[in-house]
Every structure is written in C-alpha cells, then in structure tokens.
Amino acid sequence: MSREPQIPLSEPVGDRIEQTTCYMCACRCGINVYLRAGPDGTPQVRYIDGNRDHPVNKGVLCGKGSAGIMQHYSPARLRAPLKRVGPRGSGQFEEISWDEALDIATDWLGSVRKTDPKRMAFFTGRDQSQSLTGFWAMQYGTPNFAAHGGFCSVNMAAGGLYTFGGAFWEFGDPDWDLTKYFMLFGVAEDHASNPIKIGIGKLKARGAKVVSVNPVRTGYNAVADEWVGLRPGTDGLFVGALIHELFRTQQIDLDYLVRYTNAPWLVIDAPGTDQDGLFARDADGNPMVWDKTTETYGNGKAADIQPALTGTRTLPDGRTARPVFELMAERYLSDDYAPETVAAPTGLDAEEIRRIAAELAHVAFKEEIVLDQPWTDWAGRKHETMIGRPISMHAMRGISAHSNGFQTCRMIHILQILLGSIDCPGGFRYKPPYPKQTPPNLLPHGAAGDIKPEMPLGGPHLGFPHGPEHLLLDEDGNPSRLDKGFSWDAPMSAHGLMHMVINNAAKKDPYGIDVLFMYMANMAWNSSMNVPGTLDALTAKDENGAYVIPRIIYSDAYYSETVPFADLILPDTTYLERWDCISLLDRPISEPDMVADAIRHPVVKPDRDVRGFQEVLIDLAHRLKFPAFTNEDGSAKFPGGYPDYIVNHQRKPGIGPLAGWRGKDGTDFGTGVPNPDQLKKYVENGAFHAHHLAPEHAYFKHANRGYLDWGIAKGIRMSAEPTIFQLYSEPLQKFRLAAMGHGDRQPPERARDRITRYFDPLPFWYEPLEGTLIDTDAYPLNAITQRPMHMYHSWGSQNAWLRQITAANRLYIHTSVGASIGAKDDDWVWLSSHLGRVKCQIRLMEGVNPHTVWTWNAIGKRKGAWGLDDDAPENTEGFLLNHLISELLPKGGGGYRYSNSDPITGQAAWFDLRVAIEKAENTGATEPMFEPLGHDSQPPSSEKLAYGVQFRKQTT
Amino acid sequence: MTCLPKTTDKKLGLVIDLDICVGCHACVTSCKEWNTGGYSAPLSDFDPYGAEPDGAWLNRVHSYEIDNDHWKGTVHFPRSCLHCEDAACVTVCPTGASFKRASDGIVLVNPDTCIGCKLCSWACPYGAREYDQDDGVMKKCTLCVDRIYNETLPEEDRQPACVRACPTGARAFGDLGDPASAVSQSVEERGGFNLLEEFGYKPVNKYLPPRKGSDHAPAVPTTPAKTTGAPIEKLFAWADRALSR
Secondary structure: OOOOOOOOOOOOOEEEEEEEEOOOOOOOOEEEEEEEOOOOOOOOEEEEEEEEOOOOOOOOOOOOHHHHHHHHHHOOOOOOOOEEOOOOOOOEEEEOHHHHHHHHHHHHHHHHHOOOOEEEEEEEEOOOOOOHHHHHOOOHOOEEOOOHHOOOHHHHHHHHHOOOOOOOOOOEEEEEOOOOOEEEEOOOOOHHHHHHHHHHHHHHHHEEEEEOOOEEOOHHHHHOOEOOOOOOHHHHHHHHHHHHHHOOOOOOOOOHHHHEEEEOOEEEEEEOOOOOOOHHHHHHOOEEEOOOOOOOOEOOOOOOEEEOOOOOOOOOOOOOEEEEEOOOOOHOOHHOOOOHHHHHHHOHHHHHHHHHHHHHHHHHHHHHEOOOEEEEEEOOOOOOOOEEOEEEEEHHHHHHHOOOOOHHHHHHHHHHHHHOOEEEOEEEEEEEOOOOOOOOOOOOOOOOOHHOOOOOOOOOOOOOOHHHHHOOOOOOOEEEEOOOOOOOOOOOOOOHHHHHHHHHHHOOOOOOOOEEEEEEOOOOOOOOOOOOHHHHHHHOOOOOEEEEEOEEEEEOOOHHHHHHHOOEEEEEOOOOOOOOEEOOOOOOOOOOEEEEEEEOOOOOOOOOOOOHHHHHHHHHHHHHHOOEEEEEOOOOOOOOOOHHHHHOOEEEOEEEEOOOOOOOOOOEOOOOOOOOOHHHHHHHHOOOEEEEEEEHOOOOHHHHHHHHHHHOOOOOOOOOOOEEEOOHHHHHHHHHHOOOOOOOOOOOHHHHHHHHHHHOOOOOOOHHHHHHHOOOOOOEEEEEEEEEOOOOOOOOOOOHHHHHOOOOOOEEEHHHHHHHHHHOOOOEEEEEEEOEEEEEEEEEEEOEOOOEEEEEOOOOOOOOOOOOOOOOOOHHHHOHHHHOOOOOOOOOOOOOOEOEEOOOOOOHHHHHHHEEEEOOOOOOOOOOEEEEOOOOOOOOOOOOOOHHHHHHHOOO | OOOOOOOOOOOOOEEEEOOOOOOOOOHHHHHHHHOOOOOOOOOOOEEEOOOOOOOOOOEEEEEEEEEEOEEEEEEEEEEEEOOOOOOOOHHHHOOEEEEEOOOOOEEEEEEOOOOOHHHHHHHHHOOOOOEEEOOOOEEEEOOHHHHOOOOOOOOHHHOHHHHHOOOOOEEEEEOOOOOOHHHHHHHHHHEEEEOHHHHHHOOOEEEEEOOHHHHHOOOOOOOOOOOOHHHHHHHHHHHOOOOOO
C-alpha cells in the first residue's frame, strides 16, 4: 500500500476575517469574509461564510451568498463613469472622470430643480437604503420617488399594515420555535431566504405540519407535508372557504376578536348617505359598540366593557348600525365561499378544504400553547400566562403579484386573526418596530401644490392614505406623480409604481419629465412589463429628433441591459466595497425578539474607478446645496461622505440612521446624540446591533403595555394606544363613498365603478383583472414565474458559478398539457398572450396545476449584456415572460387603459398573465430575439477561470 | 492498482436528509467556494461566460419528480462522493493517487501523483468524481479534510463547508462507524439508506428518506362538523355571549 501523503490540515483560511452584510439578495445576512493576500500582496476574497451571531442567518448561508466571490470578480462590472456617445441602446460610451460625471449630473439635476422639480423622477430599484434615497428625493423636492416595491410586494406590505399594523413582507415571522402548523402561500423567497429555510428545517425536525399553497411543487413546496396546488390568483377563494368553515363550525377565537379587533365596532347602515359603511362614532370620535353590561353604547376602545358581536342597533340619531362581526359572518358564510363553490375555480377538492379548516381549528384551539410568562396588557391588566394558538402563515410575491393581491392578503390576515394567531406564542410574530397603527400614521407627500422650485418636499413621498383627502392630485384631480401613485388609479400605492414610470414619461401621461434618475433596477429588461414597449419608450424621439425622455442617469455595478439606454452611468461598487446602512428608519433586520439594524463597510478596496451610489448621492446633495446637506456657511454638511452621514445625520433630535451605540459615550440605544465611534462599534460587533426585548414584551406587542411604552421611549413607536386589528377597513369605504358621489374629492367618472367594486372594506375575492378583459377561452392557461433559490432577488447572471446551475430556462407545463399539444421535453412551443408571443422550450412535469405554466424568471438575457458571450444559453434559449405581460390593461368599459396592477395599491400584476400554447418548429432560438447590445467599453470575459489557484498549497 | 486499508479507525461521512432538502444549492456553491481555494485548488471553470460553461464541482444537487410506492413528489437530491468502504475508485487507480485514509476513511486524490487517466471516474458508480480539464487531475469531495481538523478554525466550524452552510439543516457530518454518534442515531431512527446498496460498495454517506406527509397531520375528527338549519343564526347565537374587552 502506498504511503498516505501528508496533507496540510491546519492552514489558516485567510490573513484576516472581516464581518459585513451580504447583498446577494434582499435577505441581509451577516457574513464572514476571509481575506488572503494574492500573489501581488493585495487582499483577495478566499471564502465567505455566515456569521453565527447574526440575527438573520445565524451562521448559515444560501447558494447565492456562498457564490458571492464570483459576483465580486465579475467581468461584467463597470469600470468607470460613462457618457453615452452613440444612440441609446448602441452601447457606445466614453469613459469619463468622476469630476466630469458629477458636473454633468449636477448640471442636469440642478437646472430641473430650479424650474420644476417634478420633472426629475428618481426611482431606485433594489435599494436597501431608502431612508437616505427617499430623504434625498425629499430634499430635491420632486414628488417622483419610489423604489421597486410597487412591482415587488406592496400588496403584502399594504395589506398587512392596513389590517394589523405589521406585514408578512419583512415585518414579521412565523414563530418558528413554537408553531405547530405552518401555511406557506405562493412564491415567498423574497426577503427571507435563509430565515425561511432555517424555519422549515426546524418545523420538519419537530414534526410540525407544513402546508404549501402554490400552483407549483418545487423548493419549499416539495418538502411540504401537504401541497395545495391551486390555480393562480384563486388563493382568496381558498382562504375564504377556510374562513367559511371556521364560521360554519363556530371555531373562532371570540375573546381575541373582542380584545384586539374592530369586530364589535358598529358600522352605519344608511345606504345612499355619506356616512354609510363608516363606523358609528361618539362625540369624541371614538368608535361605538353595544356594551352588554350597561345595555347602552360604549367606546369601542375602552377596557372592561362587554361589547356585543351581534345585533342590529338603532343609534341615538335613529340610524341603524351593525357590528363588523355580523357583516363578516354574512360575507363568508355566503355560498360564494362554500367549499363546494370554490372547488371548481380553485381546482381543489371541497373535502380537502374542509379538512384543512378542521386541522387549523384543531391546532389553534385544541393544541394551544401556554407560556408561564406574566405580562401586562394595554389597559394595565396583569396576565399570568401567554396563551398561543400555534398556527402561522407566510406569503409574499405569489399572493402579491396579482391584481387581487391586496384583498387576498387581507383575507389571509383575517384568517389568522379569527384563529387568534397574530403575535401570540406559536403564531405570526411582529418584528419591531412593528406593529404600527392601522393604518400607520404616515401620509404620502407630493401633492401638486406642494412642489416648488428649490424647496424640499414637506414630508416623505410614500405613506398610507386614510381617505381621498390624502391623495396626491393637482387642481384638476389628475395625478401629481408621474407613476400615478396615490391618484384614483392606485389610491393606496404605498410603494409607488416604478413599473409605470418609463412608459408614462414617454407618453407624457400625466406629464413629461426632463431627467430620469434610476438605480439598480433592470428596467430595460427583466424588471419591466412589455420589454419591447419599454425599449421603444426609452428611445422615443419627438418631432425635433430629441429623446422624449431627454436625460437618463443610471447607477449600476454591472453592464446590465439597462446601462446602454442611459446617457450618464454612475458605476456602483460591489457589496464588499461599500458602506451601507440598513436602518430602523426604513427596513431594519429586526427579529421578533430583538430590534436590530446593520451596516455594510468596505472589506476590500475597489480596483477600479467606481463609487458606492449612496456616497455619490451625498456628494450630489452637497453640490446641489440641499438644505439638510448644507451648513449655514454654504459648506458641505457631511464632508466625510456616507459614513459621516450615517453617524451624524439626525432625522429628529437623537434619532439617526443607526440605533445602536448612540450618545456621547456610546451607551444609548434608540435615541441619543451622535457618537463619533458608532461605526467602529458596528464593525467590531459583526456589522450589526441587536437589542433584545424583555421576555414580557415578546408577544402581544400590539396590546402589550410594557412593549408599547418601551417603544415610545426608544423612538420606534409613535402612539401609546394599542394597535387594533382592522377586520373592516374604514379607509377603503371612504374611497368608495367618494366614488358613490359623496364629498368634495371624487374620482373621474371612469373610475367610479372600479373603486366602488374593489374598495370593499371587507376582503373579498375577485377574478384577476386581465382575465376579465380578455377572451379567456383564447388564452386558457395561467402563466407565472419564480426565480430559482440560488438566484432569487440576486443581481444578474454574470455569476460564473450560479449560471452553471441555471443558464437557460424551460417552460414547465403539466404532462396533460404536453399531451394535448403533442410536445415532449425540450420541444419548442409558442406561448402567446394578448400582447405578443414568445418561442421557448418546454419541460413536462406532474407537480404543477394543470391550468398553469411557469418558468424561471430573469434567466433570459440580451446579447451584449452581463459579460456573456452572444451564444450563451441565457441569450439563445433563455426567455422572459415579460414580453407577454402588458403594462396596461386592455381598454375596459370607459375606454381608459389602466395600469396592469392592483386597483387599490398599484402593485404590478405579473401573475395575472393568461396565455395560449401551441407547438412550434423544433429548431432555432428563442424569440423575440433582440439586436445585440454594443459593449465596447467592457473588457472581454475570460475563457477560463481557476479562481483559488493562487491559494494552492502543495501536498508533501 | 491501489489497496484499500483493511479497516479504518473512523468512518467519517455525511447524512443527508431528503425530507428537509429544499434544493437551494447552498451546499453546492459553498463547496465550490471552499474547495476552489483549498486542498483541491482550483476547481476550474471552462467557458465560464460562454455557451457551455463547465466547471469542476464536488457536490451537485439534482431535482426531479418521482412517483413510486414509497414516495410521490419532487425530490432534491444532493450528490457527492460517498467515501465507500469498498471504494472501486481507489482500487482501480494505477498510481496510488486515489487513496482511502486509514484514520478516518476519507477518500482523497493526491494531485501530485494523479495522472488524470480517469479510470476512477469510470469505476465510480455514483458519478462523484470530477475531472478538472485545466489542472489535468481528478477532483472529488474531500469531506473538507482541510476544515475538519483545522485548528485555526473555531471548533464548531470544523465541519465540511456544505454542512456549515446548509440553511435547513439537511446535512450532518460525523462518524458513521460509531453507533452512538448523532449521525448514526439519525440513520437508525429514520431508516437511513445506502445509495445503490445492491452494488456492494458500502458507501459511508447515508440518505434519510422523505417522511410521509400524513405523519404530520393533526388529529381531527374524520367527519367534519355538519350544520343543519341556517348557519348564520346558529353562529350569531353562539357568538352572543359575554366577552370582555
């Protein structure tokens, strides 16, 4: 036998380890970056793994995060600022200096700001620093700002915040350690890649039941104990039927409803009047209930009353009113939501629905959890235990990306609340700073009258209207915002409608703009609906031959499909080279038991002339002399750039971007004067700060006296009042009353019926809009997408490792559909919608709803982008369904074309798509095939990688 | 021909839980990332941005649908070297480059003596060996031999990169020769099985089968409650009781 070679077993992994925050997706995990000197002595990334102490990922790291090295060393990275020298789309650029780039940007931005700030639209895509970018846009004074939430998951954020002051999105989590029954609706990887995986692992190990509700059985759905493969967009019917069953079998947590919700509040029943459907209120504005102890009306917010859930009452003024509970019961007990009724449209079996409802009720009420943890409720009453109903749910994009997503999301929350399972042990838990009030006390700003040259906006752009009075309109009632957010087209568009910006700007509907400024959003490709139409809009010219969108500034780290369509490129860094702040002012990394925020800091230096986008924004803010960025003597307020801003900016006295280590000596949390050593403390602590909640504050945060008071003291909560769950949402009814002709702010005629129908204060199911406006017999199938887990929410296919896992996508169809068109694996088909058609290859599968086809999204790339060769599979076989999705709905009755979005929130309805399939000739490449983008400014990509050879140690 | 040790002191290996694996590829890329700079450095990638990107990977995940007596559904199946007790890839090696360590049973390739003849990849029934075109040698799972004994790492990190990264906890590492080890216990409890048992190579790595979904169903009445009469009236009567806010 040969002698075994001696192997060096204890080589140090790197020369040093830096801890920062991942940015391979929106999950924001803590990472350890191992750096080792390369042959020339410069530190190179040897390895990245998860930070065990980090609240989000607790040490693990997903397929994206573990491939971060290839993202960092991508050949598609931009090298220096670029100025366009050829026509848009040609990819002809000239490299320029940062001085020149910033002079140009300052000139373009400054001239618009001096005349009409709304003619500059600033939309940031996968932005994780909206507390800065939004503030920057406020200081600029334009009403036109949002990030990508409008085409991502605003339905989940808005649906939750209007209902229970939290949201699935990033604002809560299942109680992974205690839940016994978990329902996962639709594609939900978005903002919780590792937490969901960790959680599912825990549930499976513990034997809790996992039910997945999804037309496609992949990923999490594949390991679920039960797969409910319903038809896309019918989740609201399924959930409605579950609610129907709970009402029918009287398995509802009535005590919970009375304590924490508006179930007993009285709703005025006075059809035709301007108060119909609003809450009956006393002289002080408090909602009225019928108090059974005193046999008279009481304040619905008061403690120690016994509010009636049933009974029609005659109010002192003679009108009648009924409690919310009765209205709900009537809605959901109707035959519309009977399991037998919903069986056909959902594709489910009525018995299965009844069984799942029975399981939910059994776990909630027969397997309740009791924690020996005393706590004090909002009214000061002490409780010895915390009682939990161990049912939890999660949903994201699969629900969100339908035009009925807001109401469906609300309906899921109603289901949770009827079971008593919001923020109780084993239920769905808030992450601080949530819950907020319902809706949050944050109104949108940017009405036409508030926009003035060189004047900041009076408040943040995005918020939560309580009624028509909070819409952002001009004197004629037209949209104030370019994306028509907070107009009658999308009254509650809490994240804006980035997906409408380019097309609206090109059509000058509602008005034209002079500068479009975008960041990290691939709007000329996979982030837009109707890609061909969007490219036309980006290159449209007026009668003088000038571009209709005259100037486009774009910041990206990579040569994406969008770069060639911009006039000025501000090259961004990778996530390992930058400062960032993941803030409580925006979207922190809190977990249910802790308040947490985080930073990124540069762990390697760029080897090229690139700058972090936020750094550039602060530079521009100084040059443009924004008031909050300029000292009284005219000098720059944050000469140290972004880190200086992170430490020293105060939104309110004592409250800044980071909550940890504030105060003179760095011992304050939440509020405190700026601490010059704050970032040093973050870096020393693994790039995050976590403040653990007291155990008595861990649950019932919406009504927990201690938590509410603590939240106010720490600056994370505005109101000492409890958050009362709005089963019945009065703001919706206010819009509806306006549509019915009441009040001084009413929608245009064309919108009256639409608002009356969809702004139902009680959640209901309706058919997704596209299906109501096209011939569904001609387009019988639903088409949806998801991204593979190893790419979800990540930025591009230039990653040499990830693309070896998925470099081309297929259209997955049910075997029965394949049989009906005589197609087998890898055959080519034409997939058509009312907008256009795409040629692609199929793969047959069993685990998909038979009426549904689906594919991996954003695999298809355009030739010339991302440093890929023209014959890369991404270019030749990869395809996008985006080409089939119209950004506008077909004309409805009034002849007006609404955005292809949720009528309430403006959420892009990606998953409403209806298609037809036919077999195509079995040759060629995907269609449509776009002209290759020029990319002369980019270096060629290497033909071989041997990353790591520089670290090799010989055996002895 | 290369000889196998008669016995090994330990049988280090992986236990992979097919009930939990969601197919996220964390184990795949963390393996690539570790090993491209570790003992096997580099794991070369040919045509990384072109038509046929093709690199050396020591661990891959396959996802497919199955429908048989035991299981119907989608399975995510991670696949890497199983460190067989009767490793044909070792006995076939003409230079002694492939070897099984007597101390812990890990099967390795010595890159200094491997001539890249590929006999081992033909001999391996599991397709677990990867020829590195650029390096001219065979690469394979090392069980992260340069991690598991690495005294410069914290003790809790001395495990293969794939196990360290796996977000769902579907992968475990340990001594399958020790019946008392956690990995052996889980194999015992869950009916862990050998891949292609009938081939007789005695793989050390084990797979845990998917659980039956029905195992997790809460006990509910088999016949759901039926109502007669108007449910809404019954509901209102039920809800009409003293409830305190």
